[in-house]
Amino acid sequence: MRIILLFFLFSVYSFSQTTTITGIVSDTLNKPLENANIIANPFDTKVQLKFAIADNKGRYRLELEKEVKYKVTVSYIGYKEESLVIEPNSSLTSHNFVLKSTGQQLKEIVIKHEYKPVVIKKDTMTFTIKSFANGNERKMKEILEKLPGVEVDKKGTVTVQGKKVTKMLVEGKSFFGGGSKLAVENIPADALDKIEVIDHFNEVGFMKKVSDSEDLAMNVKLKADKKNFIFGDVEAGAEIANDNGFYLAHTGLFYYSPKTNLSFIGDSNNIGKSTFTFDDLMRFDGGFSSFLSGRKPLTNLMLFSTDNTDVLENKSNFSAINSSFELSKKLSINSYGIFSKGITKKIIENNNQYILNDNSIFEISNHQRNNRSTLGIINTKLDYSPSKNEKWFYNFQWQANNNKGNSQLSSITNNNSSLFETINKADNTSIKQYIEWHKSINNSHTTTLVVNNSFEKSTPSTQWNTNQQFLAGFIPLENDSFYKVLQNKKVENHTVDALFKHYWLFNNFNHLYTVLGNNFGKAKLRTHEEQLLTDGTINDFSNKGFGNAITYLLNDSYLGLEYKFKIGKWTNKPGIYFHQYHLKTEQNETNSIDTFLIQPQFNSDYEFSQAENVSFNYKLNNSFAEVSQYANQYTLQNYNLVFKGNALLKNEQFHNAGLRYVKSNMYRGIMLNAFVNYSKKTKTIRNQVQLAGINQFITPVVTNNPETTWRIVGSLSKKIYRFTLKFTPNFNWFEYIQTVNNITETVERNNQNLGFSAKTSYKKWPDFEVGYKKGFNQFKSQTHSSFQTDEFNAQVVIPFQKSFVFKFEYEKFKNSSSNQKNYFDLANTSLSYQKKNSPLRIEIFANNLFNTKIKVNNSFSDYLISNQRTFILPRLIMLNLSYKL
Known part of the structure; x- marks a missing residue:
């Protein structure tokens, strides 16, 4: 107060x-x-x-x-x-x-003026940095937060007037695959000259008039004195209180010249700091052309991208190098390499309520997990322009990662107590490549040809050790004094996707696009489970309904027509796609499906002005399940879960529609972004569940039961004098039909969140921001459940005595239901000292200032209500030195 x-x-x-x-x-x-x-x-x-x-x-x-x-x-x-x-x-x-x-x-x-704070063209907005900076900023993130309409969240995601930046460039070149976090947290603030925001971005200039790209790019222009020599910074930190052995080492080095660009980022710490986000990592993991819809990756890379502060121990090592060379006026090469290694220890306690038809089973579990993960990525992209009207790209990516884990779980239920040890490891490799060709034949005709090719292989293995029988009636265990169950898997995916697209421009107001393509995918899945008995013999589950050996082939041939026309400020693009699907699975029996499906779509956009527009999108989609969902033998997935696929699955079908309204008015200081999305599945793949206590048996089925999702997201900010006020509502409604223990019921899962914040927006004042978010969550099925959340946060940045900067961040989270209330609060603070024009900076910072021990969270699903307690890193106080090159 x-x-x-x-x-x-x-x-x-x-x-x-x-x-x-x-x-x-x-x-x-x-x-x-x-x-x-x-x-x-x-x-x-x-x-x-x-x-x-x-x-x-x-x-x-x-x-x-x-x-x-x-x-x-x-x-x-x-x-x-x-x-x-x-x-x-x-x-x-x-x-x-x-x-x-x-x-x-x-x-x-x-x-014609000495200063150009903001220059606006049709699709490009340019900010001159010296008109917004005050000299106390260290990294690009702190500069962006002072630009009107630009926001940066804690994960390094950048939005401009509510739209997410999807491509990050430095001097017109892709920066580490185009991800934002590596750029905003590593590029020094004093290296920036201008920031360009480019809407409807396309790296092929002559394609912009026909591609209808929704990408928003941000291009960083460097100061002239930051070119042709190395700049950046190095920093190191060590704990100065307690004896936990916390440390931090980080460096970001950059070299930019007209024909050669080099960037290196290195990081080693055990304070839970992640160097890049999941969005960035998915971009690195992609390896697919943007003209083709990306396929799902074989491996789960979340371990490499999350801030591991919700752990008891963490060690992280990361290094990345990005290079760009202009070999000639026609040919350039862009490459990056990523290496990441992480070691974590995590403890989670759960109070679970399994909802049965006539009663409930309660479980108290304690899960301690140690994990070691290693990742390596090498990506190279060639850019060849034989003429101003022709462009070639070739991209090659190699990736390998290894995960090893060991966990101990204690599970106590109404009438049973068990101890489990789980040991798992997985080796994953992939090779992905694509080639793109674009040609502007004349003012009326343009063509695109794209071919993707990828191969992925994964070999995970898991061993469960326990002191007593588990999943009784679900898995064929033999009596023993101690139980060991071993599972080996092998998964291979091979895909080839091709697309040819022709753009015919009758005039500036009428276009016809023709698309011809084929997506081919082949996958092999092998699973094997066995019990290792203490007398040295083996109880093989293969003869008892377990063990899968399936080959899966899916081919999608399609022809599409899109007609784009413009009437004044109103642009429309109806389209229709004809798909011929062929699906074949070979296991202990062979099944195949051939089906012809029509998928219409429609896009419409009305531009009231350059600062105000409304758009509508509709599409009918069809999709088929992955190979594991067709494997018709049993598979052990967890200490209390057995899964069996369904060889007779057909496609899912769903309608998706979205309406977006965007308005910015600098005169009134208003930024408004509102989005409404509606999705309805008419053919649905949903798991049927059988519960016996805490034990679960799951199998997927196709039904005609509808699933309906509504989502409303908004952001309204208003500048009043020296303050910016912001309101962010978020509403979700999800209704579907679920079968549990042969009883089918309608399920409703809804949540509503209302967020409010206020921050100063005046350069002579300290940066101060305060926010509050209220959440309501409801679940309705066999039982009714609801809980509420309250989140309060505040942060302040105060420069004083010309050389000092004080920062303080505070967050309080409260979770309450009808029978209990939980809360936790977190605070971080720092004090830094740096003389003007001095390369040396000294900082003392403290994370988890109040030494909070746990975070709490409530959740619910179709048959499970859970209260979760996660143990987190203790308070750390560190001295940090950084030196600017």
Whole structure:
């Protein structure tokens, strides 16, 4: 409360020292000039420049210091500049600018001025960094958070006016596959000159007019003095309190020249810090052309991408190198290599309630897991342009990872107690490659050809050790004094995908696209389970319904037609795709399916202005299950779960529709992004469940029972004086039909979240942000369950004495249901010291300041209600030194 009151008093004082000028920018015909730039240049060089951008009605708003003299200049494409001098303590509060045409038709905005804070073209917005930075920023992330309409979350995901950045570039070149976190957390802030935000991005220039890309790219322009020599920083930290042995070492080194770009990032720590996000890792894992829908990866890479603070122990080593070489004007090569190794120890306690038809079974479990994971990726991409109207790409990727784990589980139920040890390991390798060819034949005809090829292999093995029989009646155990069950798997996937697309442009308002393609996939799955008896003999499960040996082949040949037409500001693209599917599975019996399916789709977009548009998308999809779901023998999946596939599965079919509305108004300080999505499955693959106590038997079936999902997501921010207020609602409704123990019921799973936040947006103030989120969760089936969540967070960044910066972050989480309440709070803080223009920075920081021991979470599923307690890293206090090159 004291902090809020202090900021209120400070704001009252600050408002009294400023004045606001509003008005309209128009031409001589009284037509408003949208996106006109209004720049107030102070005569006093110690005062910061002010700027504004006119909205779609030509309105602008400038906030100026009262006692400063300004020259206000207005610029717009094809018009002569107009200027106005505002004297100190002027009483002027409104002024309209009328610009005269130059008579020239320019293709882009050119502002002749020493500063260009924001320049807006049709699909590109450029920010000049020195107009927003105050010199205290260390990394690119801190710069982006000060740009209007730009946000960076804790995972390094960047959004601009509510839209996610999907491609990160530095000097026009892809930065480590285009992921955002490696860039925003490693590129030094003082290396940035400009930030370009490019909507509808396509790396093939002549394809942009036909590709309908939804990618949003962010291109980093470096300062001239950061080119042609190495820059970056190195840092090291060690614990200065307690004796947990915490440490941190990190480096980011960069070299950029016109023809050669090199980047290296290295990190080693045991404080739970992850270097990249799952989105970044999925981009590295992809290896597929963006023109073809990516297939699901064979291996689970989540272990390499999450911040492992929810563990008791963590050791992480990471290194990555990115290189780009321009071999000639026509040929360039871009490569990156990734190596990651992690060792973690995790403890989770669960209070589980298994919901049966007539009663419930309660289980208390304690799960301790040690895991060791290693990952290596090498990716190389060739870019060849034989002419300005032709482009070739070739991409090759090799990946290997190894996972080893050992876990101990104690399970106590109403009438039983068990101890389990699980030992597992998996070796996974993959080779992926694709080739792309694009050709602009003339102004009316353009073609694209893409071929993907991939091979993946995985060999996981698991051993369960326990002191007594388990899954009685589900697995064929023989009596023994101690029980050991071993499972070996082998999975191979081979895919070849090809696509040819022709773009026929009748004129600027009518296009016809023709698509011809084929997706081929072949998979082999082998599973084997056996019991290792203490007398040295083996109880083989193969003769008792276990053990799978299946070959799976799925081919999808398709022809598609898309017609794109534009009427004024309204753009539509209806389409229809004809698919011929052939599915064949060979195991102890052979089954095949041949089916012809029609899949319509429709896209529509209406652009009210450059800052406001609404779009609608609809698509009918069909999909087939993966190989494991067709394997018709039993497979042991967990200490209390047996799975059996279904060789007779057919395709799922679902309708998907989405409506999005986006509006930004810098005059009123409003950013609005709203999205509504509706999905309905008419043919559904859903697991049928048999429960016996805590033991579960699951098998998938195809039904005509509908599944319906509604999702509403919104973000509304409003700037009021020196503050930005934000409201983020999120609503989800999910209804489906589930069969448990031969009883079929309708299930409803709903949740609603309402988020509110406020932060300062004035360079002379400390950065202060406070937020609150309220969540409601409901589950309705055989039983009713609900719980609520409350999340409060606050953070402040206070520079003082020119060389010091204090940071504090606080988060409190509360989880409450009808019979219990749980909460935990976390706090991190730091104090850093760095003299201006000094390369050395000293920091003391503390994570988990209150030494919180556990995090709590509630969840529910079709037959399970769970309260989970996760043990986390203890408080750590470290001294960190960093040196800027």
